[in-house]
Amino acid sequence: MSPRPRIKKRSNWPENLHEPRPGYFTWRDPRDKKTHILGRIPLAQAIHEVTEANVIVAKGKVTKTLAERISEEGKTVTDLIARMSTDIKASTLASRKYHDEEIKRAFGSKECRDLTVTDASDLVEALRERGKLRWAQAVRTRLIKVCAKGVALGWMEKNVAEITEKVAVKVQRQRLTWTNST
Known part of the structure; x- marks a missing residue:
């Protein structure tokens, strides 16, 4: 032939x-x-x-x-956040909304496959430098869950947020002790 x-x-x-x-x-x-x-x-x-x-x-x-x-045609981080589960209590959903807004502000229009460890680390470090340690910790945790969903959907190769350094928060207040002085 x-x-x-x-x-x-x-x-x-x-x-x-x-x-x-x-x-x-x-x-x-x-x-x-x-x-x-x-x-x-x-x-x-x-x-x-x-x-x-x-x-x-x-x-x-x-x-x-x-x-x-x-x-x-690529899937963005905003699209990924929209796919996150909303079958949770209203108060939890309201607090996660603020974390999601922080993540969207940092890289909402960025494609999931283009998200790097450096991007995630820069976001956490920027919050840490502003003195918002607990907020940086919460945003990192939420970003890990969002990236895990991206990996599960096949939009990302690996969870880039999980590789970033953990935020250590030192408690600045002490426990109140009740003294009975009469």
Whole structure:
């Protein structure tokens, strides 16, 4: 059986550029084999966008245009926090809301797979430097649970918050003792 004949007109096209219908272009991501639609655009623009996307996939960095759409498909930390369980008492849910807001403020729009140990450590250290030791401890604990959920969902490779240094809080107050002085 002989191989299929090559199309001469497509010999100068970049890898992963496809034309399923005349004038309609798509790009197939070599990492996860998903097809991204470019639509009805000129051939020159399709070649430009696909070349840029291929370079980004090779480098592992994300820029704009087609590559921007690739990065938007990732799951962010905000999406992960939204998936956390809410089957708890109202008072616990209210206190966790503040922890979640702190985490969202630090890296809410960041993709889960791009979250690093340095990011988690920087958040905890910033809270520690402000003198909020117990708050840093609580946020670290919540971040560990959020990252564990991310690992369970397959959005993250490892729990990056668990690797960070524990926050040691020294109790500054003492127990009151009742003295009976009459």
